[in-house]
Amino acid sequence: MxxxxxxxxxxxxxxxxxxxxxxxxxxxxxxxxxxxxxxxxxxxxxxxxxxxxxxxxxxxxxxxxxxxxxxxxxxxxxxxxxxxxxxxxxxxxxxxxxxxxxxxxxxxxxxxxxxxxxxxxxxxxxxPNAAMAQVALTRAAHLAEGESVLVHGALGGFAAAFPGMARRLGASRVVGSVRAGRLAAARATRLPYDRVVDSAELAEALAGETFDVVVDPVGGAVRTRSLDVMAPGGRLLAVGNASGDWDHRLDSNELWRGSLTVSGFNSGAYLPRHPRYxxxxxxxxxxxxxxxxxxxxxxxxxxxxxxxxxxxxxxxxxxxxxxxxxxx
CATH class of the missing domain: 3.90.180.10 (Medium-chain alcohol dehydrogenases, catalytic domain)
Structure with a gap:
């Protein structure tokens, strides 16, 4: 072969x-x-x-x-x-x-x-990515009907599977974020985002809008900024580290103050133990x-x-x- x-x-x-x-x-x-x-x-x-x-x-x-x-x-x-x-x-x-x-x-x-x-x-x-997104949203993020979702790196291979799956699972609103240089391409995409914003200016671009679930395949500073746009009881789903910032850490005090949850999802680790999904x-x-x-x-x-x-x-x-x- x-x-x-x-x-x-x-x-x-x-x-x-x-x-x-x-x-x-x-x-x-x-x-x-x-x-x-x-x-x-x-x-x-x-x-x-x-x-x-x-x-x-x-x-x-x-x-x-x-x-x-x-x-x-x-x-x-x-x-x-x-x-x-x-x-x-x-x-x-x-x-x-x-x-x-x-x-x-x-x-x-x-x-x-x-x-x-x-x-x-x-x-x-x-x-395959949409299947992994389904497991991530249902088993790790516990997305409920009517909740809102923010997806970082909105055009990425794995990230792009989340808006459609979130819609299927009943999400009320799905917003994407990308680097400034990718905004035009992201806003022209056929992926079912309600809007796409600059990931470097999340709080400003979202103007007070918060999310129940944040999907983050990017990591680094984007992961830190995510805490500022999460609703009380929100769940941050870490699904990758495209930024390459392997030393990044989150302040755990921000988690208890906002009643936030951070979960990781790696299908290679999760699915072998839970093949029924x-x-x-x-x-x-x-x-x-x-x-x-x-x-x-x-x-x-x-x-x-x-x-x-x-x-x-x-x-x-x-x-x-x-x-x-x-x-x-």
Whole structure:
């Protein structure tokens, strides 16, 4: 099979296209002929070696990639409900392996897109993230119908899944925030935000408006400023650290004064312990994406330009997601 492999930790240049043996599915797994693989910020962190000292994290050589779309190539023992040739999208179980023309997925993390009208590039870009957003909002943030939601980094791959899912779950208002240079693109997006504001001037831009749930994949100073725009009893959901500020801390005195809660959500840690939430989350995600509530900007590049994709991720030169496809 064709694959993009990280030969060592380092910059984007460590990525290269190689030929590897075709893998075979085991019991409870399927093999997917990959047409599209999503590029995520966590792929960049893995390639850089940011998590190299944590147990279970990938070490070179490895194939990055968390999510794929394609068609069923083969069924492992005990798998039913899917057919060879059926269009599917898969969430990763291991966090690697997606940048390849053949991918092995546990059937529990696979959703059929047959008859949905969802193009495979959009499916891989939006369905897994929307499923994770559903779990994050329902299980970690405990979003209730009629509550308001603020989403930082509003155009980011994971962040972009939250407005549509929040709408589906009954949110009364969804506002996004981005850096000043991204305001024009964010305000032109088809994502279902009520408005988008400058993340550097939250309090001023919101003019007293507060939120029940704040979704923060950015971290750093944005996370601190979030406390100023949270309603009493509000919940701050930390879902990433795109800012790269790994030393940031919150003042716990602000939490008790405002009766605020801060929760973290990492699907790689949460879903293996709570697998029963995966299927309903995927079903909800398919509904959101099919309804056009996750239609962000997509760029499609060949595997041979994976290094370029990672450079753009590092430069934050994106208004949406990058998806890779095997070279012809």
């Amino acid at each position: 064709q694959a993009v492999q990280a030969t060592r930790f380092g910059g984007p240049s460590v990525l290269g296209v190689v030929e590897l043996p075709d893998p075979e599915p085991g019991p409870g797994e399927i093999a997917i002929d990959v047409t599209h693989a999503a590029v995520g910020l966590v792929d960049v962190f893995f390639r850089q070696g940011r998590y190299r000292d944590l147990p279970g994290m990938p070490r070179p050589p490895f194939v990055p990639g968390l999510e794929v779309a394609g068609t069923v190539r083969a069924l492992g023992e005990g798998v039913s409900g899917l057919a060879v040739g059926e269009e599917v999208v898969s969430m990763s179980a291991a966090g690697v392996g997606g940048y390849a023309s053949v991918y092995i997925a546990p059937v529990t993390r696979v959703a059929s897109t047959r008859g949905s009208g969802i193009a495979p590039a959009l499916a891989v870009a939006a369905v 995966i299927r309903p989350a995927l079903d909800a995600a398919l509904a959101v994406v099919a309804a056009g509530q996750a239609d962000g900007v997509l760029d499609v590049l060949p595997f041979s330009e994976a290094a370029t994709a990672h450079e753009r991720m590092e430069d934050r030169a994106l208004d949406g997601r990058i998806v890779l496809t095997p070279d012809a």
